[in-house]
Amino acid sequence: MVAPDSQADPAGGLEEILLATFEEAAAGDFDVIIVGGGATAAVTLKKLLQLAPDTRVLLLEQGPYLLPDHVQNLGVVLQPLMDRAVANPWRSEGDLELVSQVPYLGGRTLFWSGASPQPTAQQLAGWPKSVVDELDEEWAEAKRIVGVRRASELGPEFGNLNSRLRQRIHEGTGPDSQLVLPADPSLLDAPLGMAATTEPGATRKFSAVPLLFEALAGHRGSVAVLPRCKVVGLACEDGRVTAVRTTRGELAVGGARIVLATGTVENTELVLRSLPPSATPLAGSNLAGNAASFFNCRLPRAAFEDLATDRPELAALYLDGATEDREFVLHLSASATVDPGRDVETVYRLLPDVFGEGTPERLTDPDHVVFLVNGVTELAGVRAADSPSRVYLDADGATVGAFHLDESDRRAWDALDRTTDEVLRLVAGDSALEYWSPEHRRWESEPVAARRMPFAFLEAGTLWMGESPEESVTDLHGRLHGLDNLYVTGGALFPTRGSWNPLLTMAALALRLARHLAR
Template sequence: MSLDSGARHDLEQGLATLSSVFDPTTCDDATLDAQLAAVQDDPWFTRLAKWAAEAIYANPGNGGNPDAISWVEIGYEHGLPEGADGPVNATVGGHPKPDFSKRYDVIVVGAGAGGGVVASQLALGGRQVLLIERGQWLTYENSGNRDHLRNHRNPVYGHNTGPTPDDGTRVVVAQDGSEHQVAPHTVAYGNNAACVGSGTLIYGGQAWRFHPDDFRMASRYGVPTGSSLVDWPIGYADLEPWYSRAEHLIGVSGPTRRLPHEPFRSAALPMPPMPRYETASLLEAAAMKLRLATTQPPLLVNSVSHDGRRACIECGSCVGFACPVDGKNGTQNTLIPMAMATGNLHLATETVVDHVETSSVGHVTGVRLIWEDELGARQNISARADMVVLAAGAIESARLLLLSANEFELSGLGNNTDQVGRHLQGHTYSTAYGLFEQTVYARKGPGVTIATTDYVHDVQGVIGGAMLADDFVMLPIIFWDLALPPDMPRWGRAPHEFMRNHFRHVTQVKGPVHEVPSPDCRVALDPSIKDKWGRPVAKLSGIVHPETMRTADAILSKAKEWLNEAGALQVWGDVPPPRLSSYQHQAGTCRMGTHPENSVTDQHGRVWGHDNLYVADASVHPTNGAFNPVLTIMALALRCADHLLRQSR
């Protein structure tokens, strides 16, 4: 791996320290451990120890772990078909550009969970649709399918989805007011996958419906001081038909009956649940003692062959990676190809929307596009349409509205009341680990097999709660980084013995806490830093509301209680420190509401003040639920598409 200047300096300092501190004739383990303990917090040593662990436990293609010997020792099996092992293939064949001179009925920006659904449904409904995606059309073969250090779940030195490293940084404002530029692959960037399908290419695919009370948080709990907690303008009953349609159109496996938190459902899931493993039976028995109702998490994964695609092969590297057999269901392998087959959906990849264009009276007329041709020359053109739908993710959709200011809306489209970009949310995760005497951790994926929704609400003394579940199958290097006991050093013999002896004896329980939104958590434009296209980059600021942290602490105690009841020998875990949490499940920056004074769109995603500009991603979520939100994004997008089809008859 290449070293940046800081890493090189640390290593040089470390080599000099090694020669002065360590006695090569020393062979006593206690003395060696004492010498290492004396420097364990030095930057050069922590970096060196991290590299050593990556060499041992990451995939062999990264230059260590010959013949995957460490995986054999700890009991990890990747379970993938034979293929190349190594870094991401950065070069993907370009997708031909459609005819930009043609006038379209609708332009959709972003080909992810929201945009892919809206664009496909409009095209299937007979409309001529131009779908714009800034990333590539990736597959398992060309998306770094085996790299454990460059994937969306563990982006240590890069990722497998885009945006590209030269796309531009973002600026993150720390709690002390200092500003830091962060690269696209880093967690702080809040990176949504930039490719056809976006996160649906590499997600784990937990397909939860929100709890009915998730739609009425302010009515149930009141509005905490300093927060912007509100009710949704719609409820569970309004969205239920669209939840059902999303489950069947895209493909969800799971329980045959409704889940415990659902008041009703109009149809059963189209596929049976995935197999369960050791952790599920252990936690189920403990849940019975705690009088917790449990269920199996619904997944956008084929438990059986479905719609011409194979069933999941239960490999050991699911979330963060494209599926090797196309058994994980996203917009890139379901609705988008189906709609393109009609000839009505026209996809432009590696194309950036620079600006939403408006007429002299402020009416939206289309978008301005920029891209680089095969020779690297920059091209730009205006694409025209009767309707524009933004679905680029909560950060980029808000940024695009802000970039599209005109003489009528000087602060950005839909932003005359300063709501665009505010109320940025994600999910703060409470995670507990338990060490057991018996084997509890399965070699096979996807890995999330049991959950309770009893703590989504009704947790005494706090606002909201979280669904709690075991987690997806964990890569060994992620286990090293996150799941070792906190008092264990990351050097020396002890952690490696723990990995060999206990890798399959540790399981986890975690949950996405329903965050209390704050108007100070926001996306703005940086006045001085620009991306490769010359556009101001997004500036992210704010930290989660204190009530969110109180809820996260309460949920962590519930997770630990569950593991203790299951017989764990040792339990540990923590809540991340207060921070802006939009890196996971970002939402809220263009929230829907009943009035432009406190929202950006109406209940269908139409931007206030514009009859032909819509938003159809998690930006519109007033609150983000206590569950993974992707099924809600898809259901809302289906509802939006139906509204647009009825409006344009």
């Protein structure tokens, strides 16, 4: 535990000044131990301390401190980290690779896109009704924490270009399209986790790190964050977790409750390594997630009238679509500028999905409107012990993520790609699209053949919640069946997954769990 008056050598760096040591953590007496330092950990911690300020909390993060905020809040010079600050501590098999983790304090919230839709009642139809009803009480606060606003609310940059694209798509989409459009075209504006700041016109994309540091600052004597401490197992006895095994040593639990708040695969791996298969026969099955098609294209600037020249013109649209039994979503972003040097930082800060080598430079082409096209489709899980897509430990003890697409998954991906081309035809009108070829490093007239990403991401479902241990892995509050003091939060709890970005839903679930823990 870090005492309120403890001193640290500033030369030791930020970790030594603000964060705990293993010796301090081992000597502490905690009420709650949170495993993970990403979004769900930060939101759980924030709400728990709001409801029960004297709660003693230890947070264990496997990686070091890397960045104080989302990388897009910190300047375009750091953009290459989006592709480089990752790790793959698991093996993949099946049709798609498992996406990399971000092994640093803040996790994927250092680099995430910002998309923050609230799932509809229909999208949560496979969830327990009591959970859905209670989430209705959490959405508003979750949106405040994440900072959710529509793209057109972010500033004057989302002006004529955004409205023109929205109009062309809403008015031009025919009855045979697989897009599912709202009656109100303004609802096509992407919901993004980008809160306003005290500086006029400024925004800040959500990240877990500021929330964690706020908790440390406000509860210096009762909250400890221990980085570089990976949890590798849990010792369990008589229906309780009794110790947390880490790469730095073992920590006694005492009367604490444990919250697994890492990623879906990491949470599942811990359960599989800590309990015999007979205790959790369903753990690891029901692996769900998303697949993606991603590319850049462009149109001549002259294809759009009345674009501003005193600032960049930006757009960010969120277009839902569906097949008979799957859903997909098209994230369509665009940029137009006449002064790349003036505008590159603004474009980088405000648009989602600005990853990939050279993307900021391509987005600030003075002669073109440049599009980021990011289509996301559903990969459904199967809630059964023999589900084909799953997380498991192989004979050598390695963690394996297996994604196997079925025919419905494949049809939905095909529908996504067809719909994407349909939308781009509406956007282009009589103008000719050009497509960026990563292979040839140039713009070409033919669509990109290799638009499909080789990995699955936003994985979920493997420790899903439900009424009984015969039909689920965790109870309705995320407590593992059979263990009194072990809770799970995050995407692993989802009984079903669609194509929507899950971060807002994970935040709402974390708020709900914090209320339960504070009672």
